[in-house]
Structures are given as structure tokens and as C-alpha cells.
Amino acid sequence: MPKQPKSAISPTRQEDYPEWYQQVIKASDLAEASDVRGCMVIKPWGYALWENIQRALDRMFKDTGHENAYFPLFIPMSYLEKAAEHVEGFAKECAVVTHHRLEPGADGGLVPAGPLEEPLIVRPTSETIIGATYARWVQSYRDLPILLNQWANVVRWEMRTRMFLRTTEFLWQEGHTVHATQEEAVEETLRMLDVYADFAESYMAMPVIKGEKTAGERFPGAINTYSIEAMMQDRKGLQSGTSHFLGQNFARAQEIKFQDQNGQEVYAWTTSWGVSTRLIGGLIMTHGDDDGLILPPRLAPAHAVILPIYRNDQERGEVLEYCNRLKQQIEAEQFHAEPVRVKLDDRDMRGGEKSWRHIKRGVPLRLEIGPRDVGSDSVFLGRRDQPVKQKSGVPREQFVATVAEVLDEIQNNLFDRALQLRESNTCRIDAPAEFEAYFTPKNEEKPEIHGGFALCHFNDTPEMDEKLKKLKVTVRCVPLGGQDEPGRCIFTGRPSHRRGVFAKAY
RNA sequence: CGGGGCGUGGCGCAGUCUGGCUAGCGCACCUGCUUUGGGAGCAGGGGGUCGGAGGUUCGAAUCCUCUCGCCCCGACCA
Numbered sequence: 001m002p003k004q005p006k007s008a009i010s011p012t013r014q015e016d017y018p019e020w021y022q023q024v025i026k027a028s029d030l031a032e033a034s035d036v037r038g039c040m041v042i043k044p045w046g047y048a049l050w051e052n053i054q055r056a057l058d059r060m061f062k063d064t065g066h067e068n069a070y071f072p073l074f075i076p077m078s079y080l081e082k083a084a085e086h087v088e089g090f091a092k093e094c095a096v097v098t099h100h101r102l103e104p105g106a107d108g109g110l111v112p113a114g115p116l117e118e119p120l121i122v123r124p125t126s127e128t129i130i131g132a133t134y135a136r137w138v139q140s141y142r143d144l145p146i147l148l149n150q151w152a153n154v155v156r157w158e159m160r161t162r163m164f165l166r167t168t169e170f171l172w173q174e175g176h177t178v179h180a181t182q183e184e185a186v187e188e189t190l191r192m193l194d195v196y197a198d199f200a201e202s203y204m205a206m207p208v209i210k211g212e213k214t215a216g217e218r219f220p221g222a223i224n225t226y227s228i229e230a231m232m233q234d235r236k237g238l239q240s241g242t243s244h245f246l247g248q249n250f251a252r253a254q255e256i257k258f259q260d261q262n263g264q265e266v267y268a269w270t271t272s273w274g275v276s277t278r279l280i281g282g283l284i285m286t287h288g289d290d291d292g293l294i295l296p297p298r299l300a301p302a303h304a305v306i307l308p309i310y311r312n313d314q315e316r317g318e319v320l321e322y323c324n325r326l327k328q329q330i331e332a333e334q335f336h337a338e339p340v341r342v343k344l345d346d347r348d349m350r351g352g353e354k355s356w357r358h359i360k361r362g363v364p365l366r367l368e369i370g371p372r373d374v375g376s377d378s379v380f381l382g383r384r385d386q387p388v389k390q391k392s393g394v395p396r397e398q399f400v401a402t403v404a405e406v407l408d409e410i411q412n413n414l415f416d417r418a419l420q421l422r423e424s425n426t427c428r429i430d431a432p433a434e435f436e437a438y439f440t441p442k443n444e445e446k447p448e449i450h451g452g453f454a455l456c457h458f459n460d461t462p463e464m465d466e467k468l469k470k471l472k473v474t475v476r477c478v479p480l481g482g483q484d485e486p487g488r489c490i491f492t493g494r495p496s497h498r499r500g501v502f503a504k505a506y
Numbered sequence: 507c508g509g510g511g512c513g514u515g516g517c518g519c520a521g522u523c524u525g526g527c528u529a530g531c532g533c534a535c536c537u538g539c540u541u542u543g544g545g546a547g548c549a550g551g552g553g554g555u556c557g558g559a560g561g562u563u564c565g566a567a568u569c570c571u572c573u574c575g576c577c578c579c580g581a582c583c584a
Contacts, residue, residue: 008545037576093583125584159582166583219584242584274584309543352544359545370543380543391543 007290008360017234017449024284025163027360028293038161038168045361046280048301050171053279054151056203056299057173060195066147066175071129073152074120079128086221086253093157095122122155127221127246127272130176131254138178138258138268145188146178164281165238165506172276178256178268182247185269186224189245190480192273193226196241204279205296205415206230206286207422208240209453209501211477214460219272223247229476229501231422232285235452237476237503240282243273281506286418293362294384296414297335297407304330304342304403305358309351309370320346322374326367326396335404359388364410365403366391385410385417425452428499432490439471439504453503457487457496464491468502476501 009027013020025031030046042050058068074097097120099112123129134146151173161167175192179185193210200208208228218225222244230238248267251257256268287294297303306323310316323344330342343363345354351368358366366382368391373380379399382391383406399406429435438454441447451473458464458475468474477500484497 033576035575127584154584156584159580160578221584244584307544311542350544350546351542352546354545355543356545368543372543 008292008356009290012290013233013288014449020290021281021285021288022163024288024292024360028284029361030280030284030293031163033163036168038158040163040167042171042277045301049280049283049295049299050277052299052301053203054173057195057199057275058149058151060199061149061173061175064147064191064195066149066177068150069148070150070152071126071133073123075123075126075129077119077121079132080121083128083131083221083250083253086249093159094124095155095157096120097122123152124154124156125272125274126150126152126154126174126176127250128254131250131256131270134176134178134268134270135254135256138256140258141180141260143258144178144180144268145184147175147188148177149173149175162281162506164277164284166278170277172274174272174274177271178251179270180258180260180268182269185247185271186245189224189226189243189271189273192271193228193241193243193480196243196273196275197228199275200228200230200240200279200282201415203296203298204283204286205298205411205418206240206282207415207419209477209479210481211479211501213242213477214475214500216460216465217475217477219244221246221249221253223249226480227477229503230282230286231418231425231453231503232282232506233288233421234285234449235421235425235503237453237474237501237505238278238282238285239476239505240279241273241275244271246270246272287414288362291388292360294414295362295364297364297411300341300362300364302341302343302363303335303407304340304365304367305363306342306344306367306369307351307355307358308344308346309368315371318374319369319371323369326369326379326400329396329400330403333400333403335407340403340407355382359384364407367399383410385413422453427452427454429454429456429502430487430490435490435502436471439473439502451504453501455499456490456502457485457498458500458502459489459492459494459496461489461492464489467491472504473502474505476503476505 009020009023011019028045029043030049031040031042034041097116099115101114102110103113104110137143137146153169153171155169157168158166177188179188197208197210200206208230210228211226213225213227219242224245226243227239228241230240232238248269250270251267256270257265258268260266284293287296306327308319308323310319327342327344330340333340345358347354355366355368362384364384368380368382373393376393378393378395380391381394381399382388429438435454435456439451441450478498479501482498485499487496488494489496
């Protein structure tokens with residue numbers, strides 16, 4: 001008898017959600033903590049997932065007219081100073097490079113030497129360095145628009161870190177565009193927000209709300225910040241991508257100007273937008289269950305894993321031959337215009353343990369192949385979106401012919417499940433007392449999973465901020481596309497014409 | 507930066523209060539045998555000098571001083 005608990009991950013989501021999250025990352029081989037404060041090692045399985053995210057997004061960026069480029073990791077401090085004059089609320093949590101050499105120290109260690117004349121900042125984001133470059137590139141309206149993206153790492157010296165959700169160093173992409181007119185820049189901002197939402201829903205199977213940030217949540221220096229917001233299984237919100245309309249603020253700070261068709265010198269309009277490895281955190285918390293990770297097929301590094309079962313060398317030969325043939329047949333099938341990705345795991349270890357490993361890693365399909373299946377020319381199929389024990393035999397030919405459909409079915413199931421969670425935990429609230437009750441856990445000591453998304457009328461005032469801070473609730477966004485609706489601010493009673501999404505958030 | 511906690515084989519821990527037998531245990535790892543449609547059993551084995559420095563002592567993982575690092579709560583979060 002196995003001595004294992006009923007679920008592969010302990011504690012369960014219900015028992016301790018944050019700890020469950022950590023355990024899933026460990027059990028699924030996505031990443032691990034490193035010796036460097038706040039920095040993680042992304043393991044091959046996690047990185048393959050990131051590569052799939054990159055690939056899909058990159059294609060979407062190219063399809064919307066963008067090109068990739070690469071800008072320096074280091075930013076002269078003066079660039080940030082210049083921006084700080086124009087932009088309030090610039091963060092200071094940065095890694096600062098002050099020396100360029102190491103020398104032997106007195107106690108056998110090394111000491112920094114060769115101080116830099118001007119300190120360099122490890123980029124926390126690249127508006128300033130890219131803007132400085134754009135200032136040189138942009139002379140005429142004929143130089144516009146500039147539509148660039150870069151895949152890069154950035155560093156933000158955050159006080160508290162959580163794997164994937166907030167690490168000191170993280171991987172992301174940042175798009176930076178320059179336009180001749182406000183209309184074009186606004187259009188670009190919203191276009192990329194749409195790209196993010198489409199990616200989140202189509203690839204990640206993670207439903208999101210597109211919306212505009214309130215002033216307090218806005219990117220410093222931006223005129224408008226838009227985001228996509230998702231609900232995790234603990235009913236907290238996760239900002240999963242942002243798109244900023246920067247107006248002419250950065251252009252003014254960095255002298256990005258050009259002569260328009262009338263010969264007038266005018267400032268350009270800029271945007272920036274980004275998503276990061278945080279998406280992986282969102283993926284884990286949207287789909288994962290008490291047995292570990294569940295990967296949406298469109299992003300899974302492996303769609304299926306073949307697990308051969310045999311007792312002796314003769315069986316081994318027969319089973320492996322069948323498995324290899326099966327693998328080739330599956331790989332010949334297409335899933336969303338790409339070959340189906342299948343792995344054959346014939347490592348010499350016990351079947352149960354091996355099978356569980358792939359369950360924890362979230363592989364959508366498990367194909368267990370033993371002599372019996374070889375004999376009946378079938379596969380024994382387990383789906384990650386279904387209970388572990390719910391497995392069944394399927395004729396081989398039928399399986400191969402329908403593998404793409406099954407993957408799509410899983411993809412859609414995951415999305416529907418997530419959407420249902422969000423919908424059943426979203427409500428309109430118009431009474432202050434109800435609002436407070438909604439966001440107050442019954443057990444203050446060890447808060448249970450509670451709350452959700454509350455749609456409320458509001459005025460963006462200090463009174464609200466104070467109230468929200470006490471409850472640890474934030475305005476996630478004001479959803480786009482909704483209709484105006486007269487009402488009264490739940491905090492002040494003043495007239496309001498739109499509802500915002502309120503939630504606890506990561 | 508405030509409050510709390512912790513650093514002992516790869517991981518998780520016991521031992522520390524009340525210094526003293528070769529520093530233990532579980533998991534993982536290696537070997538062998540038996541098992542094999544499900545996270546195996548038995549036997550054997552490798553690996554640590556107890557975060558670091560200094561001190562007290564016949565003797566320190568255990569006591570004292572200093573120091574480094576990490577975790578949790580708060581502040582912070584481009």
C-alpha cells in the first residue's frame with residue numbers, strides 16, 4: 001500500500017494556499033530558490049514553458065507589426081534622474097553598479113575597486129534607455145511609428161519575493177513604441193492590451209478582465225495604464241499584463257521630438273507594455289490542483305507522455321517497439337498548426353512513481369502502454385483535467401486520429417473551469433457593510449479562502465484608499481467595454497457612473 | 507528599517523535548556539535480491555565537523571561575544 005497522502009501535493013489548496021503554491025512549483029520541477037536573495041533558478045520544465053509563452057506572444061507581436069531589438073542592461077543613473085524630474089513616484093528599489101573591478105582584499109577575499117564616475121543602474125524597466133535611443137532615431141514624421149519589443153531580464157529590489165510572482169530578477173518582454181499622434185498611440189496601447197487578453201485566454205486558458213487602472217495604480221509617468229486581471233483559485237486577483245499610454249510625458253523628459261508634415265517641431269507620443277514570468281505564477285494558480293500543476297495544452301512543453309509498462313526483456317522489446325511507433329504516429333498529428341509534442345519516458349523506475357511525476361508536472365495526456373494494450377492495439381489514457389484514476393482504454397487508431405481534439409477539449413475545459421470560478425466569485429456590492437463582510441475572513445488568525453471580485457461604484461478618493469488599505473483590498477481596474485451606469489460611491493456616497501473591480505491581490 | 511524565528515550530509519529535522527560515549531533519524535542517492543498496470547519490500551552502502559570568526563573549558567553542535575545568511579509579520583512594490 002502506498003504511504004502517500006490522497007493528493008500528491010501537501011498541503012492542499014484548502015489547507016494552506018500559499019504553501020500549496022510553493023509545493024507545486026517544487027513538485028512540478030518548474031523552478032527552485034537559488035542562493036541569490038530573491039532570485040530563482042528556472043529549471044528546464046519551467047523554461048520550456050516560458051519558451052512556449054515567448055513563442056506564441058512573439059508571433060502575435062510580429063503579426064501586429066512589431067520587431068525585436070535589444071537595449072543595454074545598464075542604465076546611467078542620470079537617465080533615471082532626468083525622468084524623475086518629470087515623473088512622480090519613481091521607485092528607488094534598484095540594483096546599483098558602482099565599481100568595475102575586483103581586487104584581492106586584506107582577508108583573502110575580494111573587494112570592489114575602480115569606482116565608476118557615474119553609477120549604472122541595472123534596468124528595472126527600459127523606458128529611459130530606450131527613450132534616449134529613440135530621441136536620436138526620431139527626426140521626422142517619416143521615422144514614425146517605431147514599434148519595437150525586447151525580450152529581457154530586469155531587476156527590481158523588492159522587499160518580499162515569491163517565486164514567479166515577484167522575484168528580484170525576472171524575465172519579461174517590454175514593448176516600446178513611438179507615434180506621431182495621440183490617437184495612434186492610444187490605439188497601440190489598447191491593441192496590445194487586446195493581444196495580452198487574447199493570449200491569456202486562448203493560450204493560457206486564463207480568463208481575464210481588461211480594464212483601466214485608477215490613478216493610484218497607474219505606472220508612474222503614464223497618462224493611462226491598462227491591465228488584464230485574472231482571478232486565482234484563492235479568489236485573489238493577479239495583474240497579468242499591463243499596457244501604458246505614456247502621452248508625451250516621456251517624450252518631453254527625453255526630447256523625443258520630430259518635425260511634422262507642417263514643419264512644426266512636436267513631441268512624440270509613446271507607449272510601453274509588458275508581461276513577465278509572472279504569467280507562469282498565474283498559470284499555476286489558475287489551473288493547478290492538489291495533485292500539482294495542470295498545463296493548458298497550447299503551452300505544455302509535452303502534450304503527452306508515453307509510459308511503457310513491462311516485466312521482462314521480452315515484454316520490454318515488444319512494448320517499446322509499439323511505443324515508438326505510437327510516438328511517431330502522434331507526432332505526425334497537428335495541434336494548432338504544430339506537431340503534437342510527445343515524450344517517451346522509458347527510464348528505469350517504478351511505474352507508479354514515474355506516472356505521478358508526470359501528473360505533478362501537469363502533462364495533459366498520459367499514455368500507459370503495457371503488453372495488454374499492445375495485444376489489443378490500444379492505449380490506456382489518462383487526462384490531467386480528470387481525476388487521476390479515471391483512465392480508460394482507447395483503440396490506438398482512434399486515439400491518434402482524435403488526439404488534437406482531445407487536447408482542445410482539455411484546453412477548453414480548463415478555460416471553462418477557470419471562468420466558472422471567477423463568475424461564481426464575482427458579485428455586485430452596493431452596501432459598505434456588505435463590502436467589509438465580503439473581504440473579512442472568518443478566521444483572522446489563519447484566513448480561509450474568502451472574498452472574490454466585487455463590482456462597486458466608487459470615487460477615487462483618499463477616504464476610499466484608507467478603507468481599502470484596512471481591508472487589504474485594491475481596485476484592480478475599471479473594466480473596459482462596459483456601459484455607464486448611474487450609482488453612488490460605496491465609500492463616500494457621491495455620484496459615480498462606473499463600477500470598478502475590487503479584490504485582494506498579489 | 508521595526509517585531510519574531512531559524513541556520514546540523516542533497517532535502518526535512520532531532521540533539522542545544524541540564525557541555526562528555528564513534529553526531530543521530532526520515533526522505534533522497536548507490537549496490538544486491540525479491541517485486542512490478544501503479545507513488546514497493548528486505549539487506550547492505552556512500553555522504554555531514556554542526557553558517558562563520560573568536561573566546562571559556564581537560565572537553566563545545568551544545569555556554570559567551572561578534573559576524574554572515576535565510577524565513578515569517580509589517581513598511582515597500584515601475
